[in-house]
Amino acid sequence: MKTLPTLASALILSTGIATAHDYTVGDLEIMHPMAFETPKMAKAGAGFLTITNNGDTDDVLLEVRADFPKVEVHTTEETDGVAKMMHVENLPIAAGETVELAPGSYHVMFMGLEAPFEDGLEIPATLVFEKAGEVEITFNVEARPEGGESMDHSNH
Numbered sequence: 180m181k182t183l184p185t186l187a188s189a190l191i192l193s194t195g196i197a198t199a200h201d202y203t204v205g206d207l208e209i210m211h212p213m214a215f216e217t218p219k220m221a222k223a224g225a226g227f228l229t230i231t232n233n234g235d236t237d238d239v240l241l242e243v244r245a246d247f248p249k250v251e252v253h254t255t256e257e258t259d260g261v262a263k264m265m266h267v268e269n270l271p272i273a274a275g276e277t278v279e280l281a282p283g284s285y286h287v288m289f290m291g292l293e294a295p296f297e298d299g300l301e302i303p304a305t306l307v308f309e310k311a312g313e314v315e316i317t318f319n320v321e322a323r324p325e326g327g328e329s330m331d332h333s334n335h
């Protein structure tokens with residue numbers, strides 16, 4: 180019978196490619212900011228991360244800054260089977276809650292790319308929260324999983 184690796188050994192094993200990386204600012208924990216590689220001609224790419232508010236006060240993600248002409252938080256809404264993206268000005272991170280920015284839902288949209296995102300690229304960014312303040316993070320670009328959901332933002 181195979182035993183599952185303990186958490187500690189799993190963490191050691193994960194150092195290398197696609198390392199999970201975390202950041203903390205105030206009561207907020209920011210987990211594994213990443214982006215998928217983009218098609219060659221893509222003019223935009225999407226970033227994903229998870230934010231947990233361990234505090235007793237609600238917070239709000241006000242802004243994401245990165246070195247691109249435009250960076251916005253988007254949400255994806257499906258109307259009549261057509262997925263549409265909408266700009267979210269303020270993303271609430273309620274006390275005790277975890278907000279996931281994931282494919283098909285919220286995401287950070289990097290717009291006006293001059294070069295595609297390639298596997299292994301690191302994208303520095305700053306998250307600006309109403310209460311917790313600013314935190315510098317890095318989005319790690321990862322290869323698209325085989326048969327994964329397409330997140331082509333090229334016509335965005």
Ligand SMILES: [Cu+2]
Pocket residue numbers: 225253264286288332335
């Ligand atoms: Cu978008």
